Amino acid sequence: MPALRQALAAALLAYAPAAMAQDQPPRELPARSLPVPGTVSPQMQKIIGMPLRTGWNTPPTTPEEWRKLAEAGAAATRQGLPGLRDRLKVDVEPGEMGGVKVFRVTPKEIKPENRNRLLIHIHGGCYVLNPGEAGLPEAILMAGLGGYPVVSIDYRMPPDAYFPAALDDVVAVWKAALRERDAKTMAVFGSSAGGALTLEMVLKAKAEGLPLPAAIAPGTPMSDATGAGDSFRTNALVDNVLVAVDGFCHAATVFYANGHDLADPLISPVYGDVRGFPPTILTSGTRDLLLSNTVRMHRALRNAGVEASLQVFEAQAHAYYNRDDTAPETREVFGEIAGFFDKHLAR
Template sequence: MITQPRRATRSHAPAAKPKAAQTRNATAWGWGILAGLVVATSVAAQDATPLQVPAKSVPVPGDVSPQMAKVIGAPLRANWAIQPRTGEEWKPVAEAGAAALARQVPGMLARLKVTVERTTIDGVRAFILTPDDIPPENRDRLLVHVHGGCYVLNPGEAGLPEAIFMAGFGRFKVISVDYRMPPEATYPAAHDDAMTVWKAVTRTTDPRRTAIFGTSAGGALTLAIVLRAKQEGLPLPAAIAPGTPMSDTTKVGDSFVTNAMLDNVLVSPDGFCDAGAKVYANGHDLKDPMLSPVYGDLSGFPPTILTTGTRDLLLSNTVRVHRKLREAGVEAFLQVGEGQSHAHYIRDDTAPETKAVFMEIAGFFDRHLAR
C-alpha cells in the first residue's frame, strides 16, 4: 500500500474517528481484501497452467536408519498396475501376498514378545494379541485394530503386523478384526464386522479405556467406526490412531499427483489400490463418508494421532483429515516420516523409525485412556 505524504495543515481535515471505529473499518477493509484474494486465487487455480516439473532422480534421505533406507530405496511394487475387476480375480492375488507376509509373522511375534490367539467375536473372525509383559496402567485397557490392504488384501495372519507392533512396542492388549473382503463379501461387510467387534468391546470394557487404530483402509475404517458410532449413539473410544488413511477414495488431494511414481508402495492413484477399493465399494458412492471419511462430520471425534510420510501417495488424505479435525476443535496430532512412502512404518519392526512411530502412538494413548 502506498501512503500519500501528510499535508502541512490540518485546518480542513475531518475529525479523527474513534479508535474502535478505526479498528472496525481496518478489519472490514482487511477481510474485504482477503475475500477478494481468496476468490481471485480460486479462479486463478482453475485457470492456471499446470506446473511442469522436470524429471529427476530422488535419493534416499541421508539421515534415516539403514533398515528404513532399504525400505525407502526399494523399487516400485512389482504388481502396482494390476486392475482385478472382481473379488474372484482379487482372491489369488490376496492369497499369494498373504502367504508371503504370514511367513514373517512368527519372527515378529518372537522379537516383540507377543502371543496371538484366533477367536470369533459375535460371529466375526478376530485375533487377540497379548504382550508378554503388560504394565499395570495398561491391564484394564484394550485396543481394537483394523488392518489395511485396500479392502481386498491381507486376510488372516497377513493383517497382523501393525497389531503386533502396537502390542509389542506399546504393551497393550489388542483385538485385530479379520473382516470379510471380496469375494466373500463387499461393502459394507468390513465396516459391519468392525462395528460388531466395537460393540462387543464396549459391553465388556469401559470405552474410556479403549482406542481404535489401523493403517490405510484400516485408517479409513477407524474413522468410519467413529462416524457410525456417532450416528448410532454408541460410545466412542478415548482416542484413535488412523495411519495414512484412505480418507478420500475419489482421489482428490495434491499428493496423488506430487507423489505419484515416487511412493514405491501405492505408486499411482490409478493403480491396484484404486481398483481394490472400487471392487469393495461394488458400485456404492465413493464420496459416501463411510468410504471417504474426510467428507464426514468430524466434530466430537476423540483425540486423534495420524501418521504418514513425505513420499506417501496418501499424504494429502492424511493432512486433510488432520486439518478438518483441527477445524472441528478436535485434538489432533500429525507425525510425518522422512522419506517414507505409504505405510513404510509397518514394514520392518527392527527399524528405529518404526519403534518411534508406535511409541509416539502409545504415549498418545497413555495420555488419553483412563487407567
C-alpha cells in the same frame, strides 16, 4: 521410464476433473532422479530403495483374480509372523467377538498401566488384502512395542463381501467390546484402509449414539477415495507402495465399493461430520501418496475442534513404519501412538 511416464500421465488425466483446478495451468516439471536420503536409518533406506510395487498399474479384473492375489500375499506375510512374534514377545490367539473373527494379540508382559485397557486394531490392505493372520503385523508391533493387549479384526472382504461388510464387522466388534468394558479404557487404530475404517467406525458409532473410543490412531488413512489431494500428484511414482492415483489401491477400493458412491463419508471419511470425535493421532511420511489424505483429515478434525496430532516422518512412503520392526523409525512411530493412548485412556 517412458512407459512409467505414460502410465502416470494417464493416471493424472483420469482424475483431472475431480481433483484439479481447471482454470489454472499445471506446473511442468523436468525429469528428475530422487536419491535415497541419508537422513533416515539404514533399515529405512533399504525400504526406500526398493522398486515400485509389482503390478501397481495392472490390477486384477475378476473376483477370482482378486482372491488369488490376496491369498498369495497372505501366504508370504504369514511366513514372517513367527519371527515377528518371537522378537516382540507376544502371543496370538484366534477368537470371535460380536460374531466376527478376531485375533487376540497379547504381550507376554503387559505394562501395569495397560492391564485394564484394550486396543482394537483394523488392518490395512486397500479393503481386499491381508486376510486372516496376514493382517496381524501392525497389531503385533503395537502390542510388543506399546505393551498393550490388542484385538485385531479379521473383517470380511471382497469377493466374499462388499461395502459395507467390513465396516459392519468393525462396528459389531466395537459393540461387543462395549459390553465387556468402558469405552474410556479403549482406543482404535489401523493404517491405510484400516485407518479409513477407524474413522468410518467412529462416524457410524456417533450416528448410532454409541460411546466413542477414548482415542484413535488412523495411520496414513484412505480418507478420500475420490482421488482428490495434492500428494496424489506430487508423490506419484515416488511412493513405491501405492505408486500413483489410478493404481492398484484405487481399483481395489472400487471393487470393494461395488458401485457405491466413493464420496460417501463411510468410504471417504474426510467428507464426514467429525465434530465430537475422540482425540486423534495421524501418521504419514513425506513420500506417502496419501500424505494429503492424512493432512486434510487432520485439518478437518482441527477445524471441528477435535484434539488432533499429526506426525509426518522423513522420506517414508505409504505405511513404511509397518515394514521393519528393527528400524528406529518404527519404534518411534509406535512409541508416539502408545504415549498418545496412555495420555487419553482411563486406567
